[in-house]
């Protein structure tokens with residue numbers, strides 16, 4: 540039986556890269572049914588999705604999302620912020636795995652950043668205490684630490700990973716990061732087959748750049764995760780090749796890390812790889828491993844081959860030509 544998936548193609552290059560995924564899923568007969576979610580008004584103060592549509596997203600549980608343009612200086616709240624809040628997507632997961640045929644400093648990078656996605660330094664709570672002094676609050680709750688730590692170890696167990704590293708700065712933020720470490724350590728005791736270590740986030744960044752093979756799964760508070768996941772993306776050739784998942788208790792939304800690329804939108808030039816890799820993550824989340832492996836092999840094959848490359852990777856293939864090359868390898 541097929542699984543119903545919320546499809547949010549987005550805008551800019553969103554619909555073009557989304558079509559590529561749909562075509563490839565069709566070609567491999569992946570057992571999913573796309574339930575296209577309508578975006579509503581972009582008007583000031585309005586939500587980007589109507590209550591009826593968000594109920595569909597909630598009920599479908601799993602979704603794939605293309606990039607959405609965030610209006611600057613007014614307009615609706617960012618779609619990502621909206622979905623994260625509505626569905627309590629508490630963990631942001633970013634695997635960074637070397638892509639064949641893309642030259643970078645290291646081969647065989649295979650890292651996963653798991654970032655607390657709801658609080659920490661990004662709680663949005665800040666105010667002026669007295670003129671000239673701002674207080675910017677970092678919120679750390681036991682509940683949020685536990686659920687993201689649990690997800691990190693569950694992820695490690697599901698995907699046969701060997702080690703979870705917790706990144707922190709508990710030497711300075713003794714209580715906040717201290718609580719994060721205490722809870723992560725506690726959860727780790729339930730997973731004796733998975734190694735556990737704690738690293739200062741600054742030291743860890745240096746180690747990542749000097750030798751990315753030192754790490755495996757990394758879990759951390761919000762701000763550190765934002766930065767570390769981009770460091771990891773750099774190690775595999777940039778944001779254009781990076782998929783992500785936003786995980787909640789009942790819902791999971793997968794998306795590429797890049798934006799809507801208005802400069803190349805509508806020109807059939809976009810590279811759909813990041814959304815494709817996100818859709819592969821989604822298939823694995825749904826335990827559809829055979830389809831995930833098959834599509835991944837075809838994508839890697841085309842990239843390794845290097846004949847059909849989109850412009851951003853130095854080639855001249857269009858989105859549809861690249862998609863056809865992948866389909867012909869399935």
Ligand code: NAI
Pocket residue numbers: 552556605606607608609610619779794795796797798799800801802803808809810811812813851
């Ligand atoms: P961007 O990622 O859209 O573009 C940066 C550069 O990378 C551009 O030159 C673009 O052409 C190129 N690029 C990005 N994705 C590409 C792809 N798949 N293939 C080939 N080239 C690609 O970032 P930018 O310009 O800062 O943001 C544009 C819009 O996207 C903004 O409204 C922003 O808010 C939104 N955005 C949405 C995100 C999301 O929905 N997850 C994430 C990041 C930005």
Ligand code: MG
Pocket residue numbers: 765766769
């Ligand atoms: Mg970021």
